[in-house]
Amino acid sequence: MNPLFGEFIGTALLVLLGNGVVANVILKGTKGHNSGLIVIAFGWAMAVFVGVFSVAAISGAHLNPAVTVALAVAGKFAWADAPGYIAAQMLGGMAGALLMWLIYRDHFDHTDCADTKLAVFCTGPAIRSTGGNLLSEVLATFVLVFAILSMVAPKVSLGAMDALPVALLVLGIGVSLGGTTGYAMSPARDLAPRIMHAILPIKGKRDSDWRYSWVPVIGSLLGATLAAVAHSVA
Structure with a gap:
């Protein structure tokens, strides 16, 4: 399989x-x-597990523009391949959001709250505070990427179980840091589904909260870059 198609499929599965x-x-x-949140955090961890083990051997399973940028900053991935x-990843995120909507379409139709419908697709702050929300995304992504860069490949491969540490990492971040903004940590997880929310004919939907949309994008990219720099000098 082509690595780009691998990233598309892996990110689609994740989303x-x-x-x-x-x-x-x-x-x-x-x-x-x-x-509740515990189920959401566990579900996202398993989503990462499935996405990573499905395409790790094909593309390296970045599945996140922030991870790709961090690996490039750290000199572990060619900048020419990043775009x-x-x-x-972005197209995969859009495809995954589309499939999710098709599966749950009847439940979208039976849900009255437009804010709830938006929250299925993308993150939003529990308390809207631009500085605090941005800091939350920066720090959560820093933890994610610094830990990923610090992971050492095992001498003996466990196959699919090699993806377990990343899944547990995402679970830990979710239950510890997910209460403020929903821990997007990835434009492919937040911006791509947000675009689909804007495009799809969702009954009773609201606007896609574009005034907040830059926070998880800039926050994740900044946090990933800082993690790559910190890891390089550590």
Whole structure:
């Protein structure tokens, strides 16, 4: 498989399952309705696990423009290949959001709150404060990327289980730092589904909160860059 297609498929799987668990928890009438943040955090961790082990051998499983930028800053990935990876990740995020909407379309139709419908697709702050929200995204992404860069490949491969440390990392970030902004940590996880929210014919939807949309994008890229620099000098 072509590495770019691998990034597309891996990111699509990640967003399908990750946004899918959010839909299951907050949309009206689902079997997982109101099951809470712990379920969402665990679901996102498993989404990362599936995405990473599915395409790690094909593309390296960046699945996140912030990770791609960090690896390039750290000298572990060619800058010339970064635009293609990022484009594939963004398209994959859009595809995953589309599939999630198709699966949960009836529940979107039965949910009255437009804010809830938006929250299935993308993150938003619990308390809107630009400085604090940006700091939350920067620090969460810093933890994610610094830990990923610090992971040493095992001498004996465990196959799919090699993706488990990254999944546990995302779970830890979710339950510890996810209460402020929803820990986007990736434009492909936040901006790409937000675009789909704007495009799709969702019954009773609101605007896509574009005035906040730059925070998870800039925050994740800045946090990833700082992590790459810190890791390089550590």
